[in-house]
Structures are given as C-alpha cells and as structure tokens.
Amino acid sequence: MGSDPQDRPGVRHELGVSVSGPEHSLSIQSLHVRYGRGEPVLSGASIALAPKEIVGLIGASGAGKSTLLRAVQRLVEPESGEILLDGVDLTKLARTELRDARRRLGMIFQEHALIERLSVMENVLTGTLGRTGFWQSARRRFAPEDVTEAFGLLDRVGLTGLEDSRCDELSGGQKQRVGIARALIQHPDVLLVDEPTASLDPATSVRIMTLITEICLERGLAALINLHDVPLARRFCPRIVGLKEGEVVFDGPASALDDEILRRVYGDDAVGAPAGHQGSPAGTEGSGGTDGENILGR
Amino acid sequence: MAAESDQQAQQWRPPRMIESATTRKLVLGGLALYGLLAFFTVEIDPTRIAEGLTRAAEFFGGWLRPDFVTRWTDIRAGLLESVAMTAVATVVALALSIPLGLGAARNLVPGPIYTASRAVLAVSRAFHEIIVAILFVAMFGFGPFAGVVTLIVGSVGFLGKLLAEAVEEVDPAPLEALTASGATWGSRVVFGVLPQVMPRMWGLALYRLDINFRESAVIGLVGAGGIGATLTTAFSRYEFESVSAILILIIGMVFVAEVISGRLRQRLL
C-alpha cells in the first residue's frame, strides 16, 4: 500500500482549500425513513455536527447507519424530519438546489462505489461533475485547474503515479483512497463516510482512518463516520453516537463508552461472552486488552 | 438450520412445476394426445413426396456443380447490396437503440418514459422479419430500401431490449455515488452507466451485424433486395448451379464476418 503520505508537507498547501474558511455545520433532526412500505428504518434519529467536529456513528448491522447517510443526501427520501446544512433544510430543496447541496456533502462509501472500468483519474474527476458542464465532461475535457487539483489529491492520498490505472486493478485500500480523493475534489463542506474500512485489514483500516481524520483537520471539515469497529471509532472519533434500530441510544464523548453503553447499542451479546460475530478484527487497536472478548477492545 | 434436525436423515427434492401427481399425468397425457391428432391432420401425399425427391436429386446435383460465372454480375450486385444493407441497418439501429435502451431501463427513467420505450421495443419485436419485410415491400416497393428498414426495425428491438437489460443490471453503487456528488442525469449515464454496458453493447452490435447479413438473404426472398433477391431469381429459374454458388458465398461471408467480429471483440472488450 505504498508509503504513508503524511511525511510530505509540501503538497498540502497546494491543495488550496482554505483551512480557516467559513465553518459549516450539519444538523439532522428527528429523521424518519423507511424503504417503500416496509418497517421504519429510522424512527426519529437526531444528530448535530458542530463545525469541524468528527463524529463516529456505531451500531449493529441493520441499525440504519448507511440509511442515515443516504437520507442526508436524499438518496432515499426521508418521511419526515429536518436536515439542516448551515441552517438550510435539505428536505425542502428543489432539484437544482439539491444538486448543489449534494456537492457540498462529500460522501465516501462502504464498498468505495467506484466505476471499476474507468481510470483512477476519471473516477476522481467524477467528483467535479457537479460543476463541470455535460459536454466537457462527456468528452473528458475537464477544467485544467480541476486536473491539477486531482493530481494534488492523488499525491495527498498516496496514489502518486497511479492516475491511469484502471480501478479494478487496485487493492481495496487503494480504491478507498480514490474514493477519498473523489469526495475531496467536490470541495465538500461536510464529509459523510460510510464504513470506510469495511473490507480492509486492520493495519490498512488504521491508515485509511488516519488519512480521513487528518484531512478533516487540515480542511476544517466536519465529518460523520459510520464504523463497525468500536476500537477504531474510539480511537479516531472524539464523539460517538450509538444507533440501535433506528434510534439514537447514545451520544457522548468516546471516553464515556463503556460495557453498559455497548450493551445498549449492540445488545447483550456484545460484551463479556464470546461475541465473535460482532467482528471487530482483533489487534486493530494494537493494544490487546484486559478482557480480550470485549468488542471495546480495551 | 441443519443443526436443528439432529440425526434424522432428511429427504429433499427440488420443487416440481406441477405439484399434484394427477394433474401432472393429465397434462402430459393431453399433450401426447394432441401431438398424435395434430400429426394425422397433416396430409401426406406420396406422389408429391416422390416428385420432391426427384427435384431434391436435381438440386443436390446442382449443389455439387456450383456455377459462379454465368450469373456473376447479378450475384456480385446482390452480395454488395446485402453487405451495404447490413452495415447501414446495424449502424442506424445501434444509434436508435441506445436512447431507447436507456429509456427502457427501470432504474434510470420515470415510469411514463419507461413504459413508452418498452412499448416501442415490444412493437418492433412483435413480428418476424419476414412479415415486417412483406409489409415494407408493400409500402416502399421492391428493393433494398424496404430491406434496410426491415433490418433496422428488427435490430432496434433486439439491441434496445438487451441494452435495457444490461442497464438494469449495472452496479448501482457508483451511480449513487455520482448522484451524491451532484452529477446531473446525463453525467450519471455517461460515467455511471455507459462504461459498465458499452463492452456488452459492442459485442451485441457485432453479433447483430452477423444476424443482419443472414437476415438480408432471407428477406430478399420476399422482395426486399440483397442477395436473397438474387437467390429467389435463381431458384425460380431452376438454376441450381447458381443457387449453389450463392449459398456457398453466403456461408463464406458469414464465416468472414465471424472472424472479423472475433478480432474486433478482442480489441474492444
């Protein structure tokens, strides 16, 4: 997976996006979502992100974490509730304004969601489609400043020189990095990140999380990050929100997470008894832990 | 689930299409009876079979002595016409079938457009090429124009339907990612859909090129131009040597088309 890109201070400043720019906040208020006529998936979930805040969203499989992020983008239409981006309610926007709002919400996906048959560069540049005219993009005539920025971002995420590789030739970690670059070139105000480490090994997971949180700090972005992996969430997200069956059952600092709360979020099997199926890869934290079976990992 | 059924050995059979044994026997028996009755309604006339056999002998005699020379100008003109018909029809059909195929993909367009596109595709596939050709010959008169239109109709139905199916099967995740980055419908199609379906589409277009050439020989029989027209003429004059030559040439052309499309496929995919 190449060298870690941290030790290249030169690139960061070229990337242009001002660190001390306007501050952006996202507030999700009593969101109700269901697919078709099915059971409600979210029933009144509320989460507010302050500017520059990094929040980890944890919850069992099926709790509705992905649905929450998709509803914020209105990829699935919420039944009710408000989604305020800098005070503007996204649920009320008409098509054109919604497109612009989507552009401001950078999204990184669980299974990277790249177009496998296209090159790394093309995939990154699809992040500019919100501001590039149809014919320019269709003929792959992207604005030179976007191309320059794309090269800079590829450097930043550690994919220097891979711009012409086809995405289906990349490793899982590399694909996730392409996804990160694609989200960043949108010039997002807030990042929505859906299990960025879902299919990665523990070491790569840590590298990807490091990259994402560093970038948030550099650019002053607020981020909502879905994570399966509790130790990883504790390590990288100062604030944690626990989702269970579509409702927020915990919202507080990572340090407040204890066995009792994990039971509340994941159910009684989560703590103490062998809970292999909860699937946090051992050793992610690197520290082992006193009670090894605890998915808290400490 | 296996764990629940302790030691007891269990039997499992795939579910049958018709569950009841009696119904199944009745249906099968009915089908057999119908087949038998249908067979006896076909009149079998020994004298005509005998005549047919003599003609068959003549025909196969001619087959062994193909004559490329006597009617060469007609044959050449017919072949060239067929090739032109095939090429024009396939290209035009490909251009028409892309918008129709996209319009007939449920995951891409709103209901009314979907229904309308599906309807157009269904109509264009409703009749066999021969019937379509007869219709167009009646409309536009004898000749290759009716043939080209026939081939276009058939190919649009074929390519459009298969493209729509390919589009409906694309990986939805990248499309969603494009939507989430504020891309318009057009950009989503260009970046999210086409890269996933175009290889398939090229393959289908090449396959259709092949089919269209063979079709062009068939619809010529009802007056829609091409090598088929030459073939009918030769048949009606009982010039079996020329017929044989034409058939050999058709086989040769199909073979050449196969080789070329194989090469192209390797390049494109």
Ligand SMILES: Nc1ncnc2c1ncn2[C@@H]1O[C@H](COP(=O)(O)OP(=O)(O)OP(=O)(O)O)[C@@H](O)[C@H]1O
């Ligand atoms: N497209 C869909 N259509 C219908 N139901 C869906 C759809 N997507 C998700 N669901 C349902 O919504 C519920 C929540 O799914 P969601 O993907 O949001 O969970 P999650 O918390 O992200 O789980 P995981 O950790 O496994 O990714 C599940 O019960 C799922 O079956």
Ligand SMILES: [Mg+2]
């Ligand atoms: Mg999910």
